[in-house]
Amino acid sequence: MGSDNKALTLAEISIHNNSKDCWVIINAKAYDVTNFLADHPGGDEVLLAAAGKDASEEFEDAGHGSAARLMLDEFYAGEMDPSITETRSKYVPPKQLREDEEKSSGLLAKLLLILVPLAILGLGSAGLHLFSLLPST
Numbered sequence: 637m638g639s640d641n642k643a644l645t646l647a648e649i650s651i652h653n654n655s656k657d658c659w660v661i662i663n664a665k666a667y668d669v670t671n672f673l674a675d676h677p678g679g680d681e682v683l684l685a686a687a688g689k690d691a692s693e694e695f696e697d698a699g700h701g702s703a704a705r706l707m708l709d710e711f712y713a714g715e716m717d718p719s720i721t722e723t724r725s726k727y728v729p730p731k732q733l734r735e736d737e738e739k740s741s742g743l744l745a746k747l748l749l750i751l752v753p754l755a756i757l758g759l760g761s762a763g764l765h766l767f768s769l770l771p772s773t
């Protein structure tokens with residue numbers, strides 16, 4: 637498939653996502669494990685679940701030994717475009733939550749910025765009004 641030297645984009649890798657054509661990304665390199673599905677000691681399900689995706693974390697978590705790491709070369713399909721490797725950090729909920737909190741506290745600060753001067757103005761003019769009602773003797 638295509639030139640070997642060209643960095644692969646995530647879109648190019650993610651189409652290889654089934655049992656007839658299965659690629660996984662491990663540490664920014666793509667591996668064609670189609671012919672390894674039946675022989676993988678960890679089973680084909682895990683590879684198919686990771687097909688077309690970044691499986692670096694899963695690969696490390698499975699505790700692969702040096703034998704597995706040496707096998708990688710056999711399946712090497714290409715280098716992944718380094719500028720898109722950050723796509724694997726998909727777990728954004730905590731950050732999102734923080735942004736939401738920041739947003740709401742920012743809103744409160746803005747509201748206070750408007751309300752406090754208004755309250756001072758209100759109190760001031762009420763005071764002036766009361767003062768003008770006092771008998772001038």
Ligand code: HEM
Nearest residue numbers: 667677678682686691694695698700701703704707708711
């Ligand atoms: C080209 C990629 C891969 C190769 C060459 C490979 C190779 C191997 C090998 C040789 C073993 C036997 C234990 C060892 O020598 O470390 C193994 C076990 C295992 N692999 Fe992979 N693997 C690959 C990708 C993956 C991926 C992406 C996952 C998870 C998504 C995975 C999950 C596992 C698990 C869970 C075991 C443990 C099986 C057990 O001990 O019961 N592997 N793999």
